Amino acid sequence: xxxxxxxxxxxxxxxxxxxxxxxxxxxxxxxxxxxxxxxxxxxxxxxxxxxxxxxxxxxxxxxxxxxxxxxxxxxxxxxxxxxxxxxxxxxxxxxxxxxxxxxxxxxxxxxxxxxxxxxxxxxxxxxxxxxxxxxxxxxxxxxxxxxxxxxxxxxxxxxxxxxxxxxxxxxxxxxxxxxxxxxxxxxxxxxxxxxxxxxxxxxxxxxxxxxxxxxxxxxxxxxxxxxxxxxxxxxxxxxxxxxxxxxxxxxxxxxxx
Numbered sequence: 001x002x003x004x005x006x007x008x009x010x011x012x013x014x015x016x017x018x019x020x021x022x023x024x025x026x027x028x029x030x031x032x033x034x035x036x037x038x039x040x041x042x043x044x045x046x047x048x049x050x051x052x053x054x055x056x057x058x059x060x061x062x063x064x065x066x067x068x069x070x071x072x073x074x075x076x077x078x079x080x081x082x083x084x085x086x087x088x089x090x091x092x093x094x095x096x097x098x099x100x101x102x103x104x105x106x107x108x109x110x111x112x113x114x115x116x117x118x119x120x121x122x123x124x125x126x127x128x129x130x131x132x133x134x135x136x137x138x139x140x141x142x143x144x145x146x147x148x149x150x151x152x153x154x155x156x157x158x159x160x161x162x163x164x165x166x167x168x169x170x171x172x173x174x175x176x177x178x179x180x181x182x183x184x185x186x187x188x189x190x191x192x193x194x195x196x197x198x199x200x201x202x203x204x205x206x207x208x209x210x211x212x213x214x215x216x217x218x219x220x221x222x223x224x225x226x227x228x229x230x231x232x233x234x235x236x237x238x239x240x241x242x243x244x245x246x247x248x249x250x251x252x253x254x255x256x257x
Contacts, residue, residue: 003020004019004020004021004031004032004035005017005018005019005020005032005035005036005039006018006020007039010053010186010190010193010194011190011191011193011194011197012194012197013048013049013050013051013193013194013197013198014049014050014051014052014053014190014193014194014197015039015043015049015051015052015053016052016053016055016186016190017036017039017052017053017054017055018055018056018057019032019054019055019056019057019061019062022057022060024063024066025059025060025062025063025104026056026057026060026061026062026063026109027062027063027064027065027066027067027108028062028064028065028066028108028109028112029065029066029069030069030081030082030083030086032066033083033086033087033090034082034086036054036086036090037086037089037090040052040089040090040093040097041089043093043095044093044094044095047256049095050095050096050193050196050197050198050201050204051095051096051097051098051193051194051196051197052093052095052096052097052098052193053098053099053100053186053189053190053193054097054098054099054100054112054116055099055100055101055102055185055186055189056101056102056103056105056109057102057103058102058103058122058124058182058183059102059103059104060102060103060104060109061099061101061102061103061104061105061109061112061113061125062104062105062106062108062109062112063104063106063107063109064106064107064108064109064110064130065107065108067134083140084140087111087115087140087141090112090115091115094205094208094209095201095204095205095208096117096118096193096196096204096208097115097116097117097118098116098117098118098119098120098189098192098193099112099113099116099118099119099120099189100120100122100185100186100188100189100190101113101119101120101121101122101125101127101176101185102121102122102124102125102182102185102186103122103124103125103126104126104127104128105125105126105127106126106127106128106129106130107128107129107130107131107138107142108140110127110128110129110138110142111138111140111141111142111145112140113127113175114141114142114145114146114149114175115141115145117208118177118192119170119175119176119177120176120177120178120180120185120188120189120192121167121170121171121176121178121179121180121185122167122179122180122181122182122183122184122185123167123179123180123181123182124167124182125166125167125170125176125179125185126164126165126166126167127164127165127170127175128158128162128163128164128165129142129146129158129159129162130162131159131162132159132160132161132162133162137159138159142159143155143159146158146159146175148215149173149174149175150173150174150175154173167179198254199254200236200238200239200241200242200252200254200256201238201254201256202233202236202238202256202257203233203236203238203239206229206232206233207229209225209229210222210225210226210229213225236257237255237257238252238254238255238256238257241253241254241255242254
């Protein structure tokens with residue numbers, strides 16, 4: 001059986017996951033999403049993994065959902081589909097998830113990118129929500145997550161036309177943090193992940209929680225949640241290690257405690 005996602009250690013504390021359905025342009029069928037969820041769950045419970053980089057290949061990150069699988073489903077089977085629960089599991093991953101995008105990230109591939117915490121794009125990266133050209137709409141958060149990032153106007157345009165979006169555009173509108181030479185995309189993403197992996201794991205976790213909460217809370221609620229996390233970290237050994245290392249003019253050694 002083909003290995004749907006290849007897993008490897010890219011740097012100290014960094015797990016690299018590579019989508020591996022080149023014959024299907026890395027189309028995201030349920031089996032691939034299930035595999036991704038299983039690998040993320042393993043990473044969740046592996047203290048050696050501090051951050052995860054997700055990528056495809058030089059030509060394609062992921063060209064959307066697997067239409068052959070989708071075409072076989074009617075309204076009843078879609079109601080029972082496991083896919084929404086798989087997306088929820090990806091969203092619930094508590095460690096940093098960084099997408100390294102080369103080539104096409106279309107439909108569900110774009111939505112997978114939108115589930116990431118950070119995105120590094122190659123200059124050849126191209127994004128789109130082409131579901132409209134098939135008489136559908138994005139079904140894994142494309143309208144909701146994208147609108148929260150870029151606003152209603154652009155989301156309406158992109159979702160209603162299916163037009164292609166360049167790497168420069170996604171950087172301009174805050175969908176990715178950096179556009180780099182195509183051949184260096186994964187390298188840059190791994191370097192970013194490695195830098196994060198050296199930080200205090202518990203602080204990284206609550207930073208992610210705090211930032212993600214902005215879409216579900218008011219400002220006053222978010223500030224309260226942020227402060228609660230700030231106080232909670234005061235009880236950790238890593239916080240004391242960080243302060244002591246500062247005064248002793250040395251690099252801290254964080255242990256996730």
